[in-house]
Amino acid sequence: MKKFVNDPKDYVPEMLRGLALANPDTLRYVPEFNLIMRSDAPDIDKVALVQGSGSGHEPAHVMSVGKGMLDAACPGDVFSAPPTDYVYETVKLVASPKGVLLLVNNYTGDRMSFEMAEELSEADGVSVRTLFIDDDVSVQDSTYTVGRRGVAGNFFVMKACGAASERGADLDEVYRIGEKVNSVTRTMGMALTACTPPAKGGPLFDLPDNEIEMGVGIHGEPGRRREGLRPAKDIVEELVTAVADDLPFASGDRVALMVNGLGGTPIGELYLVYGLAHQQLADRGIEVGRSYVGEYCTSLDMAGCSITLVRLDDEIEELLRDPAETAIRVF
Amino acid sequence: MKKFVNDPKDYVPEMLRGLALANPDTLRYVPEFNLIMRSDAPDIDKVALVQGSGSGHEPAHVMSVGKGMLDAACPGDVFSAPPTDYVYETVKLVASPKGVLLLVNNYTGDRMSFEMAEELSEADGVSVRTLFIDDDVSVQDSTYTVGRRGVAGNFFVMKACGAASERGADLDEVYRIGEKVNSVTRTMGMALTACTPPAKGGPLFDLPDNEIEMGVGIHGEPGRRREGLRPAKDIVEELVTAVADDLPFASGDRVALMVNGLGGTPIGELYLVYGLAHQQLADRGIEVGRSYVGEYCTSLDMAGCSITLVRLDDEIEELLRDPAETAIRVF
Numbered sequence: 231m232k233k234f235v236n237d238p239k240d241y242v243p244e245m246l247r248g249l250a251l252a253n254p255d256t257l258r259y260v261p262e263f264n265l266i267m268r269s270d271a272p273d274i275d276k277v278a279l280v281q282g283s284g285s286g287h288e289p290a291h292v293m294s295v296g297k298g299m300l301d302a303a304c305p306g307d308v309f310s311a312p313p314t315d316y317v318y319e320t321v322k323l324v325a326s327p328k329g330v331l332l333l334v335n336n337y338t339g340d341r342m343s344f345e346m347a348e349e350l351s352e353a354d355g356v357s358v359r360t361l362f363i364d365d366d367v368s369v370q371d372s373t374y375t376v377g378r379r380g381v382a383g384n385f386f387v388m389k390a391c392g393a394a395s396e397r398g399a400d401l402d403e404v405y406r407i408g409e410k411v412n413s414v415t416r417t418m419g420m421a422l423t424a425c426t427p428p429a430k431g432g433p434l435f436d437l438p439d440n441e442i443e444m445g446v447g448i449h450g451e452p453g454r455r456r457e458g459l460r461p462a463k464d465i466v467e468e469l470v471t472a473v474a475d476d477l478p479f480a481s482g483d484r485v486a487l488m489v490n491g492l493g494g495t496p497i498g499e500l501y502l503v504y505g506l507a508h509q510q511l512a513d514r515g516i517e518v519g520r521s522y523v524g525e526y527c528t529s530l531d532m533a534g535c536s537i538t539l540v541r542l543d544d545e546i547e548e549l550l551r552d553p554a555e556t557a558i559r560v561f
Numbered sequence: 562m563k564k565f566v567n568d569p570k571d572y573v574p575e576m577l578r579g580l581a582l583a584n585p586d587t588l589r590y591v592p593e594f595n596l597i598m599r600s601d602a603p604d605i606d607k608v609a610l611v612q613g614s615g616s617g618h619e620p621a622h623v624m625s626v627g628k629g630m631l632d633a634a635c636p637g638d639v640f641s642a643p644p645t646d647y648v649y650e651t652v653k654l655v656a657s658p659k660g661v662l663l664l665v666n667n668y669t670g671d672r673m674s675f676e677m678a679e680e681l682s683e684a685d686g687v688s689v690r691t692l693f694i695d696d697d698v699s700v701q702d703s704t705y706t707v708g709r710r711g712v713a714g715n716f717f718v719m720k721a722c723g724a725a726s727e728r729g730a731d732l733d734e735v736y737r738i739g740e741k742v743n744s745v746t747r748t749m750g751m752a753l754t755a756c757t758p759p760a761k762g763g764p765l766f767d768l769p770d771n772e773i774e775m776g777v778g779i780h781g782e783p784g785r786r787r788e789g790l791r792p793a794k795d796i797v798e799e800l801v802t803a804v805a806d807d808l809p810f811a812s813g814d815r816v817a818l819m820v821n822g823l824g825g826t827p828i829g830e831l832y833l834v835y836g837l838a839h840q841q842l843a844d845r846g847i848e849v850g851r852s853y854v855g856e857y858c859t860s861l862d863m864a865g866c867s868i869t870l871v872r873l874d875d876e877i878e879e880l881l882r883d884p885a886e887t888a889i890r891v892f
Contacts, residue, residue, distance in 0.1 A: 232754055232770070232773070232790060233864075234796065234826065234866065235793055236793050236794050241829075244836055244837075245830070245832045245836070246832075248837070248839070248854075249835075249836075251840075251849075252832065252839070252852035285829070293828065298892075422564070422565075423563055439563070442563075461566070462566055463567050466565075494825045494827070494862065495862070496619065496824040496825070496856075497619045497859070498616070498617065498619040499564060499566070499576070501576045501580045501619075502579050503579070504579040504580075504583050505578045505579025505583075506575075506579070508579070508582045508583070518582075521583035523579075524889070525827075525828060528828070531825065553892070554892050557854075558855070561881075561884070
């Protein structure tokens with residue numbers, strides 16, 4: 231295993247400590263509960279947004295904390311749901327009189343932790359709602375889910391809900407917006423290589439040099455099928471077709487197009503993929519209104535990508551345009 | 562080779578096409594000369610900034626074009642200097658009456674192309690100056706250089722010169738600032754793995770599973786030495802020591818600290834490295850004033866990182882704080 235790691239059991243806390251040190255004015259690391267929160271939280275004038283999941287998907291979700299996005303993120307260990315207690319403590323730290331919205335990618339372990347934390351918080355008198363995100367079209371049920379998985383499309387739910395909460399929307403309204411964005415968002419990913427969790431010390435699954443996994447999950451779960459290695463345009467065509475035909479997206483639609491890297495693929499290749507996807511959408515009469523290219527929801531060091539489409543209307547597009555500030559920035 | 566690529570000879574133009582499609586309002590791709598320029602260039606009220614180098618280092622430099630950064634970038638093929646003609650045509654397209662500053666990482670091939678383009682442009686009556694960047698402390702001369710190499714620290718030269726030119730500084734003043742930033746910037750990198758150029762189809766060099774290359778170049782050139790794989794804290798200590806002792810950076814200094822990923826290392830590991838580097842600088846009495854964590858100058862899909870320090874004074878820090886806009890953004 232070739233990674234920057236000391237003791238593998240310290241991988242997540244050492245990463246979170248680095249994240250807070252690099253953002254001393256805006257982020258706070260709370261080691262007792264393994265969480266990252268805005269240093270100005272709680273903000274009593276807005277609905278608080280919290281998301282959590284296993285670690286290993288960075289920048290999701292600890293690097294998505296900030297103005298216009300999450301108020302806090304409570305990650306578990308690599309690819310493990312956060313414990314209920316930690317989610318509950320996170321809600322306590324950021325709870326506002328306007329309520330708390332929990333955003334949860336649809337995995338059985340995460341659902342259990344967040345649903346129990348919601349009950350505990352409500353018993354304390356906090357208004358809480360929980361929204362499940364399930365944008366992955368590749369499989370119906372899967373290794374860790376009943377129903378579809380939540381993957382990179384969760385970025386758009388966070389972004390739109392974050393903007394709405396900054397504008398002062400109430401809990402039901404922020405929930406409505408999140409549910410609406412989730413309902414028009416579709417994603418599919420694929421792996422060129424496996425990923426290596428620090429504690430495992432080797433690849434999580436075997437993927438031969440001449441094979442790729444179409445529809446892979448962000449924890450390396452099986453997707454639709456394995457195929458031989460192919461030119462980029464064929465891979466992109468298969469992803470775009472699967473995603474566009476699912477909602478379906480139709481000629482005349484205006485969309486946000488995201489090409490998300492899974493951790494080990496360089497940005498140059500992601501732009502090459504973007505160009506092919508953009509062209510294939512144009513051929514279907516689908517107009518790209520907003521573009522996102524980079525890493526949004528990764529699977530450790532996996533080489534591969536996912537493609538996400540969001541059907542835009544004026545309301546969603548305006549919320550996506552609102553400013554936001556997180557740890558992930560360039561300048 | 563597991564990459565998103567069609568015909569390897571189209572890798573760079575397909576990437577540039579995707580980059581322009583994703584940024585239709587701000588960037589223009591000129592296929593005849595393989596360049597990316599601001600769509601609002603030339604701006605006659607400012608010194609124009611141009612950088613070029615081999616491709617494969619993205620986001621450097623094509624994704625560093627934008628307001629407050631470069632006016633254009635003219636990349637060569639992967640790890641190859643751009644032809645003189647293309648540099649010359651790039652200068653023509655963005656030349657302003659206030660002059661043009663060419664920023665060039667110190668490699669023999671790049672120097673030749675840019676120096677000849679400078680001569681051709683001056684014969685046309687354009688005021689041109691060329692600044693060479695050589696922040697890499699790892700080796701004195703190297704495979705492709707006389708003198709030190711230019712690596713990720715070039716970001717700070719681009720950023721400071723970009724801000725100064727937006728503020729209206731003249732050519733000599735922008736040059737002075739670039740030279741000053743370069744003189745207080747030091748970098749060293751290391752590789753966990755080799756990188757794979759699309760046209761080669763396999764790793765550029767052999768690096769056994771239990772070895773790392775300290776001081777590696779961004780084209781896979783040899784660094785100081787190979788060592789056995791070690792815990793992150795030992796690797797970071799060696800990099801921080803090499804960089805800090807070189808200028809040297811001393812107790813009481815205020816610095817910008819950049820942890821730059823080389824392409825195949827996930828952001829979570831880079832933040833872990835950041836935390837260790839920040840602590841080691843604190844132990845030396847060096848204060849981090851600005852933090853940069855992510856990919857700035859890569860080597861295709863190489864796993865590894867570099868650490869850069871810039872000694873800050875009020876002038877440099879103000880220029881680094883100025884706003885800028887490039888293709889690389891999150892929202």
